[in-house]
Amino acid sequence: MANFDNSHVTALTALINDAVQDVIAEYAAVGQAIPSLNSLKPGPFQVPAETPARLMKAIKIIEAACAQLTYTVSPPGSVMLNKALEHGEAACLSVVTEARIADLLLDQPAGLPASKLADIAGIHAGKLTRILRLLATKHCFKEVQPGVFANNRLSMKLLSADPTSALVLQRTDDGLLASAYLNKTMSKDDNGIPYQRATGFPYFDFDSQPDGLKRSERFARTMVGWGQIFGKEHFLPQAYPWSVQPPETTICDVAGGNGFATMALLKAHPHLNLVLQDQTQIIDRAREFWVKQHPSAVQKERVKFVPFDFFKDAPVRGCDIYYLSFILHDWQDHESKIILNNIRKAMKPESKLIIHEIVLRNALSNTDEFTAEAYFDVAPKPLLPNYGVARARTYELDIAMMTLLGSQERTLAEYVNLCHQCGLRFSKLYEAGEMDLMEFSLV
Numbered sequence: 001m002a003n004f005d006n007s008h009v010t011a012l013t014a015l016i017n018d019a020v021q022d023v024i025a026e027y028a029a030v031g032q033a034i035p036s037l038n039s040l041k042p043g044p045f046q047v048p049a050e051t052p053a054r055l056m057k058a059i060k061i062i063e064a065a066c067a068q069l070t071y072t073v074s075p076p077g078s079v080m081l082n083k084a085l086e087h088g089e090a091a092c093l094s095v096v097t098e099a100r101i102a103d104l105l106l107d108q109p110a111g112l113p114a115s116k117l118a119d120i121a122g123i124h125a126g127k128l129t130r131i132l133r134l135l136a137t138k139h140c141f142k143e144v145q146p147g148v149f150a151n152n153r154l155s156m157k158l159l160s161a162d163p164t165s166a167l168v169l170q171r172t173d174d175g176l177l178a179s180a181y182l183n184k185t186m187s188k189d190d191n192g193i194p195y196q197r198a199t200g201f202p203y204f205d206f207d208s209q210p211d212g213l214k215r216s217e218r219f220a221r222t223m224v225g226w227g228q229i230f231g232k233e234h235f236l237p238q239a240y241p242w243s244v245q246p247p248e249t250t251i252c253d254v255a256g257g258n259g260f261a262t263m264a265l266l267k268a269h270p271h272l273n274l275v276l277q278d279q280t281q282i283i284d285r286a287r288e289f290w291v292k293q294h295p296s297a298v299q300k301e302r303v304k305f306v307p308f309d310f311f312k313d314a315p316v317r318g319c320d321i322y323y324l325s326f327i328l329h330d331w332q333d334h335e336s337k338i339i340l341n342n343i344r345k346a347m348k349p350e351s352k353l354i355i356h357e358i359v360l361r362n363a364l365s366n367t368d369e370f371t372a373e374a375y376f377d378v379a380p381k382p383l384l385p386n387y388g389v390a391r392a393r394t395y396e397l398d399i400a401m402m403t404l405l406g407s408q409e410r411t412l413a414e415y416v417n418l419c420h421q422c423g424l425r426f427s428k429l430y431e432a433g434e435m436d437l438m439e440f441s442l443v
């Protein structure tokens with residue numbers, strides 16, 4: 001038989017085999033088998049905070065290698081058609097999440113007919129049957145008899161009490177609407193924002209939008225959902241050398257919202273103090289949140305609450321560390337520079353700025369001085385160095401920022417360049433799950 005080179009395929013199956021053994025071993029280490037998709041019990045590794053590093057890496061390899069293998073062996077036309085059809089699944093997820101179908105199926109192991117679910121939810125029975133059939137075919141819900149559906153491991157994440165459901169709804173409702181208008185904003189000098197083109201409103205202008213209250217409440221829940229998915233409270237206390245910071249080191253959480261991530265930091269490192277800053281109404285709510293969740297920090301004055309406007313004011317001056325999380329990706333470069341310049345004005349010579357964001361990796365190696373090998377965990381060959389499909393969510397979020405807000409996720413080179421223009425010098429990157437911590441000091 002001729003000796004054909006199929007190593008690009010067999011190398012992928014070898015990666016998958018090894019990674020699956022790692023997954024089995026990690027479950028065995030906690031005395032469990034890997035739960036099947038039909039299992040409704042939460043497994044031991046629901047969020048990154050509970051997931052050992054070896055398991056996280058194995059999962060990334062399996063996701064990336066399975067996709068690359070499928071795309072390699074399938075007819076390219078089928079692959080492309082499947083990709084183009086994916087928005088249909090998103091639209092179906094929007095329907096079932098808004099109608100709370102997973103809630104209706106809770107404690108119904110034998111399932112319910114789609115017609116009954118539609119009746120209770122007050123929606124169209126025939127359409128819901130077809131929607132659930134598609135979703136079950138893609139492993140979300142289980143069809144137990146023709147037209148009768150039950151929850152499974154994936155649909156349980158659509159329960160209204162689970163913050164993932166708010167994320168799903170936001171992406172499949174606001175997100176899908178905005179995405180449909182992307183191509184209509186692509187002409188050369190068009191700086192229009194797809195969401196605004198679709199609805200007539202800026203995304204964050206919840207007060208003017210017809211269902212603005214619903215959207216604003218949902219947005220607040222999505223922040224909790226993102227926190228869980230990215231494991232911010234878990235990674236922040238671990239990923240940076242906090243324990244070697246001197247006693248009474250003060251961190252300023254710049255536009256920190258309710259400060260849930262820096263609260264975890266203070267709980268893990270009691271020698272740190274915090275100044276939490278945000279808009280007045282957010283800070284008022286944040287104080288209440290801290291009084292309930294971490295009263296001793298409030299009583300001992302380890303946390304101060306200071307309202308401000310990051311476009312007009314510098315944050316509190318002279319803090320040791322300024323922490324900026326999930327902010328710059330909301331803004332274009334000219335707006336981000338105002339925020340960064342205001343922070344620089346507050347910094348003393350030895351202050352550090354830590355930016356906690358998704359940092360996009362190039363899908364190839366050795367491109368610039370911020371090359372993947374120097375800073376990031378690089379995927380084993382023949383996977384793409386940035387783990388391809390396993391990290392695609394971060395690139396999808398870049399497009400989501402483009403379509404909802406006209407803003408962007410950035411590469412390390414882009415962050416370094418942006419900060420350099422504001423008198424800030426990059427010193428180090430600390431990987432922290434799907435997000436990273438970038439440390440800067442004054443030039």
Ligand SMILES: C[S@@+](CC[C@H](N)C(=O)[O-])C[C@H]1O[C@@H](n2cnc3c(N)ncnc32)[C@H](O)[C@@H]1O
Nearest residue numbers: 255256257278279282308309310311325326327
């Ligand atoms: C995406 S949230 C990020 C919150 C938090 N840093 C986190 O990582 O969860 C953006 C935050 O920016 C705040 N913000 C928006 N405009 C602001 C302004 N002009 N001045 C101060 N904070 C602002 C919002 O209130 C909100 O808390």
